[in-house]
Amino acid sequence: MTPPVDPVLVRIGFWEIRWYGVLITVGILLGALYAARQAPKKGIHPDHIWNGLVLAVILGIIGARLYHVFSSPQGGGLGWEWYRQHPLDILKIWQGGLGIYGAIVGGILGVVIYARWQKLPLLVLLDLGAPGLALGQAIGRWGNFINQELYGPPTGSSWWGVKIDAAHRIAKYPISQYPPDTLFHPTFLYESLWCLMLFLVLAYLAKKRADQLRDGDIFVGYIVGYSVGRFWIEFFRPDAWMIGPLAAAQWFGLALVLTGIALLVLRRRKGNTRPERATNPEKEQG
Numbered sequence: 001m002t003p004p005v006d007p008v009l010v011r012i013g014f015w016e017i018r019w020y021g022v023l024i025t026v027g028i029l030l031g032a033l034y035a036a037r038q039a040p041k042k043g044i045h046p047d048h049i050w051n052g053l054v055l056a057v058i059l060g061i062i063g064a065r066l067y068h069v070f071s072s073p074q075g076g077g078l079g080w081e082w083y084r085q086h087p088l089d090i091l092k093i094w095q096g097g098l099g100i101y102g103a104i105v106g107g108i109l110g111v112v113i114y115a116r117w118q119k120l121p122l123l124v125l126l127d128l129g130a131p132g133l134a135l136g137q138a139i140g141r142w143g144n145f146i147n148q149e150l151y152g153p154p155t156g157s158s159w160w161g162v163k164i165d166a167a168h169r170i171a172k173y174p175i176s177q178y179p180p181d182t183l184f185h186p187t188f189l190y191e192s193l194w195c196l197m198l199f200l201v202l203a204y205l206a207k208k209r210a211d212q213l214r215d216g217d218i219f220v221g222y223i224v225g226y227s228v229g230r231f232w233i234e235f236f237r238p239d240a241w242m243i244g245p246l247a248a249a250q251w252f253g254l255a256l257v258l259t260g261i262a263l264l265v266l267r268r269r270k271g272n273t274r275p276e277r278a279t280n281p282e283k284e285q286g
Contacts, residue, residue, distance in 0.1 A: 035049045145186070198222065
């Protein structure tokens with residue numbers, strides 16, 4: 001399996017539109033569309049989803065880029081050692097290099113700011129956005145496939161791998177030792193399928209188990225679910241940013257899983273609490 005298209009969708013002089021950006025944009029819009037359709041059920045006007053999306057995306061992109069810039073990936077991948085000597089390259093996000101945990105932190109900050117500004121229930125907004133975020137990730141990861149990045153080690157005799165051109169090989173896998181027909185683990189596909197499954201599970205729970213859930217449960221479910229999948233997938237990442245025996249993303253994921261589970265347990269030990277809703281549902285739905 002190799003990318004069927006050039007990473008650049010449209011090129012006019014020095015101006016380019018890349019598939020990477022297109023797929024991320026499509027993922028964001030479809031995720032927001034899901035949230036907007038669910039919002040009235042929680043007493044939130046759909047316009048708040050689209051208005052808040054702008055701030056969440058801006059801060060999410062900033063967070064994702066900073067995570068990547070300050071990372072120290074193995075195998076010759078771009079990280080802080082490169083960017084501190086080539087600071088202008090920090091702006092070239094169209095060439096790839098966005099860390100999802102940085103995006104999550106930045107996006108959450110955007111939602112917090114918007115919720116406080118508009119006096120909306122924060123946990124409700126996070127619940128609305130969580131399934132859409134998983135859907136957006138499932139779509140956006142295909143941009144990594146087209147860019148020939150974030151692949152794993154050789155698959156051996158397995159048939160489902162991806163071919164990586166010499167220009168996109170990390171130093172660990174030179175073309176001289178690994179011929180052009182070598183197949184590598186498609187980690188982008190693993191994460192895309194995991195996120196799609198996570199979206200379906202969260203959407204099902206939000207629809208069929210709404211009366212059993214508390215505000216914030218869907219969001220915590222996303223954090224725990226995504227982190228579990230990412231923890232496993234990182235074992236297939238030879239270019240991971242390592243901190244001791246584990247990748248940085250695994251440490252972050254482990255911390256989030258433990259925190260998320262603790263929150264779910266503690267919240268239920270405190271007994272029933274009234275679900276958080278918009279302060280003026282009629283006004284919000286108008």
